[in-house]
Amino acid sequence: GIQVEQSPPDLILQEGANSTLRCNFSDSVNNLQWFHQNPWGQLINLFYIPSGTKQNGRLSATTVATERYSLLYISSSQTTDSGVYFCAGREGAQKLVFGQGTRLTINP
Amino acid sequence: NAGVTQTPKFQVLKTGQSMTLQCAQDMNHNSMYWYRQDPGMGLRLIYYSASEGTTDKGEVPNGYNVSRLNKREFSLRLESAAPSQTSVYFCASTGTGSINEKLFFGSGTQLSVL
Numbered sequence: 532g533i534q535v536e537q538s539p540p541d542l543i544l545q546e547g548a549n550s551t552l553r554c555n556f557s558d559s560v561n562n563l564q565w566f567h568q569n570p571w572g573q574l575i576n577l578f579y580i581p582s583g584t585k586q587n588g589r590l591s592a593t594t595v596a597t598e599r600y601s602l603l604y605i606s607s608s609q610t611t612d613s614g615v616y617f618c619a620g621r622e623g624a625q626k627l628v629f630g631q632g633t634r635l636t637i638n639p
Numbered sequence: 640n641a642g643v644t645q646t647p648k649f650q651v652l653k654t655g656q657s658m659t660l661q662c663a664q665d666m667n668h669n670s671m672y673w674y675r676q677d678p679g680m681g682l683r684l685i686y687y688s689a690s691e692g693t694t695d696k697g698e699v700p701n702g703y704n705v706s707r708l709n710k711r712e713f714s715l716r717l718e719s720a721a722p723s724q725t726s727v728y729f730c731a732s733t734g735t736g737s738i739n740e741k742l743f744f745g746s747g748t749q750l751s752v753l
Contacts, residue, residue, distance in 0.1 A: 562740045564740075564741065564742060566742075566744075572727065572746075572747050572749075573744075573746055573747075574729065574744040574747075575744075576741050576742060576743060576744075579740060579741040617681070617682065619682075619742070621740075626684060626687070626697065627672075627684070627742060629681045629682040629683075630681065631679075631680075631681045632681060
């Protein structure tokens with residue numbers, strides 16, 4: 532099966548900083564998605580981005596499917612951005628494979 | 640709109656006990672999933688149901704059974720709980736077709752098996 536590798540595993544920043552999270556895939560994937568798990572454990576879908584670039588407020592994501600990677604950009608970080616960010620891609624008909632996550636800590 | 644609803648939120652079992660985790664979605668989604676999340680292991684797929692009446696094994700199905708009761712509901716059963724099944728369980732759902740492929744999660748069930 533495909534392997535999903537996220538980097539960095541941990542990231543600590545001051546409020547207001549910008550960050551880039553990366554997701555690499557070992558093979559072609561469909562349905563690339565980014566999720567945020569907040570400190571209370573809730574998983575929120577940030578982006579469905581099989582290719583191209585999307586923006587939602589301070590967050591944007593870019594997927595280059597031909598080169599098997601996706602990037603999540605967070606600008607002007609806030610403490611509420613803290614948590615774990617997961618990417619996932621679909622292998623086969625119905626199975627999404629998740630990366631191990633990037634733990635982001637935003638200090639005030 | 641409630642989205643994906645899971646019950647219970649917390650559960651403590653003794654080894655060998657059985658229980659069923661309930662999941663329901665109100666988004667008219669065809670596909671539903673059960674994941675478990677363990678520290679350092681990310682999210683792993685237990686079972687999924689591509690449509691009403693069908694279920695398939697995921698990455699870690701041993702010790703679990705599922706039932707797709709109807710289009711809305713997908714339950715996960717532990718017949719004889721083991722300490723290795725201590726985890727946080729998430730139910731999720733997606734529609735069909737590229738626009739509807741976003742995965743939506745329930746709020747999770749924290750299960751401890753003693």
